[in-house]
Amino acid sequence: MRIILEGMELHRFGPDDLDDVRAYVEVDNAVSAADSPWFPTLTESHAVAYLAHGWDGEPPATFLATHDDKPVGYVAYYTSKWDNHHLAWLGLNVHPAHRRQGFGSAIFEAMVERARGEGRTSIGSAGWDGPAAVAFAATHGLERKSSSINRRQLPRELDRRRLSELYTEAQAHAAPYAVDRRLGATPDDQLSAVAEMSAAINDAPTDDLDIEDEVFSPERIREYENAQAARGYRLYRCLARHRGTGQLAGQTVVAVDGERPHLAWQHDTSVVRAHRGHRLGVLLKADMLAWLHEAEPQVETIDTWNAESNDHMIEVNEALGYRIMGRELEFQRDI
Numbered sequence: 001m002r003i004i005l006e007g008m009e010l011h012r013f014g015p016d017d018l019d020d021v022r023a024y025v026e027v028d029n030a031v032s033a034a035d036s037p038w039f040p041t042l043t044e045s046h047a048v049a050y051l052a053h054g055w056d057g058e059p060p061a062t063f064l065a066t067h068d069d070k071p072v073g074y075v076a077y078y079t080s081k082w083d084n085h086h087l088a089w090l091g092l093n094v095h096p097a098h099r100r101q102g103f104g105s106a107i108f109e110a111m112v113e114r115a116r117g118e119g120r121t122s123i124g125s126a127g128w129d130g131p132a133a134v135a136f137a138a139t140h141g142l143e144r145k146s147s148s149i150n151r152r153q154l155p156r157e158l159d160r161r162r163l164s165e166l167y168t169e170a171q172a173h174a175a176p177y178a179v180d181r182r183l184g185a186t187p188d189d190q191l192s193a194v195a196e197m198s199a200a201i202n203d204a205p206t207d208d209l210d211i212e213d214e215v216f217s218p219e220r221i222r223e224y225e226n227a228q229a230a231r232g233y234r235l236y237r238c239l240a241r242h243r244g245t246g247q248l249a250g251q252t253v254v255a256v257d258g259e260r261p262h263l264a265w266q267h268d269t270s271v272v273r274a275h276r277g278h279r280l281g282v283l284l285k286a287d288m289l290a291w292l293h294e295a296e297p298q299v300e301t302i303d304t305w306n307a308e309s310n311d312h313m314i315e316v317n318e319a320l321g322y323r324i325m326g327r328e329l330e331f332q333r334d335i
Contacts (some may be wrong), residue, residue, distance in 0.1 A: 008067045008106055010075075015051040018044075020064050023071035027095045034096040035128045038152075038325050040263055049231040057223030060091065065107055072098040075107050077114065083215040088115035090125040099132070108140055112335050122210050124332035133329055142331035146207035146307060149314070151322035153302040155289065158321055163286055166319060170283035174240070177249060177280060179287050182237045183295075185225045191218035197239075197248040200270040205309045210332055232258035233265075236295070238288045240271070240280045249275035252284040256296050264292070266304035269313065281316045289320065 013020035021044060028042045051059055060076035076091035090111055094104045108125075115123050125142065127133030137144065186194050195216040202213040228235050233255035240250040250271035257263040271280045292299055304322065306313045 008065055008072065008103055010063050010065050010107060010110055012061060012063050013051075014062070015048045018048075021047050021051065023064055023066075024062070024074050027071050027074055027093060030095050030097070031093040035130065035132075036150075036326055039150075040260070043259060045259060046231065053227040053230045055224065055227060056220060057227045063107070063110075065094075065103055067098070067103065071095065072101075072103050073107055075111055077111055079118070079120070082217070082220055084212050086121045087211065088118070088120045088123050090123065092125055104136060105139065116335055121334060122332060123335050124209070124330065126328050126330045129327040129329050133331075137329075137331040140333070142333045143208075144329055145209045145332045146205075146309075146330040148305045148307050148328050148330065150325045150328060151304050151306070151317055152325050153289075153304075153317075153320065153322045155292065155299050155302065158289065160293075163289060163320070166282055167286040167290070170279040170286065173277075173279040174283050176243055177240045177275075177278060177283070178243055179283060180239045180241055181287070181291055182239065184235055185229070186221060186237075191221050193248050194218075194239075194251075195221050197251060197272055198268065198270070200250065200272045201268050203273060204270070204313070205307045207307060207309055207330075209330060210334075228255055234258060234296075235267075236288065236291060238284045238291065240275070240284055242275065247275075248272070250280045250284060252281075252288050254288055254292065254302060256292075256299060261296065261298050262300040264296070264299045264302045266302055269316075281313065282319065285316060285320055 013024070015021065025042050025044050025047050032039045032041065051062060053059060058080060060078045062076045063074060064071060065073040065075070073092070073094035078089040078091070079087070088111065090108070092104060092107055092111070112123055124145075127136070129147070195218050198216040198221065199213070225235060236254045236256065238252050239248055241247070242249050252269040253267040255265045255267055257265070269281060269285060303325070304317060305328070306317065308327070
């Protein structure tokens with residue numbers, strides 16, 4: 001797909017188009033340096049792997065925007081075969097040196113037309129909290145629907161004695177539960193149970209976003225694990241299991257970057273509704289930190305995101321020493 005828009009060319013590229021990948025990385029890192037300088041840079045190898053595998057086996061359709069043969073921006077166009085078939089989500093960025101020249105608007109409108117052509121009725125995008133993101137959203141009729149906070153933990157600065165106290169306090173409330181640790185892929189015979197438990201994440205607040213519950217199946221869990229492994233991440237999963245029934249009650253998952261093993265990323269933390277009230281969230285996250293301290297002592301940062309309205313998880317993260325790095329705003333509109 002190649003589109004010419006007011007002197008700007010927009011063309012789709014993939015993991016094998018290495019010149020385009022390098023241009024995409026250049027734009028992404030320039031944007032990050034301007035808008036979120038605390039955020040780790042994107043490497044070419046990570047970009048290639050993400051373009052091939054995405055988050056859970058569904059890589060976005062990604063387009064590079066050029067003007068006079070120079071990269072000026074890109075957009076990643078996300079849709080899912082599993083759920084939310086009405087929605088297209090955009091990761092749209094314009095190089096800071098080329099902003100306010102209409103490139104972002106041209107890219108956005110091209111993606112609106114793509115979404116309409118697919119029969120989708122809603123489009124969304126996110127940006128770091130600041131005048132540029134707010135102004136762009138207003139120009140294109142996008143309404144602010146939610147906000148999330150990027151928090152970071154520095155494991156080497158953790159008060160290990162306090163962490164042990166938090167674990168012990170939580171354990172006293174969670175006597176009916178055992179914590180299992182799992183590195184890497186889920187055994188085939190447990191995929192259904194993990195998928196059923198993973199649906200608990202749908203209880204996390206989504207504020208005013210027009211999104212449906214995510215659909216989790218054994219196949220999707222496997223595709224997620226395969227995609228993370230293909231991208232070079234080591235997956236650590238702590239699971240709460242009810243001793244009496246064997247039912248999985250909750251989980252927390254952390255991915256350690258194989259290329260840059262000082263970086264780690266918090267993925268899902270959730271507890272099944274029927275098992276809440278036993279401080280399992282604190283228990284699981286404290287156990288994860290103890291495990292990573294043993295298995296991955298080189299980890300320097302763990303980043304997480306939570307909806308700003310998710311008071312319970314924010315309370316847990318703050319008790320565990322996470323600090324605020326930035327706020328991301330989520331916008332959406334009907335098309």
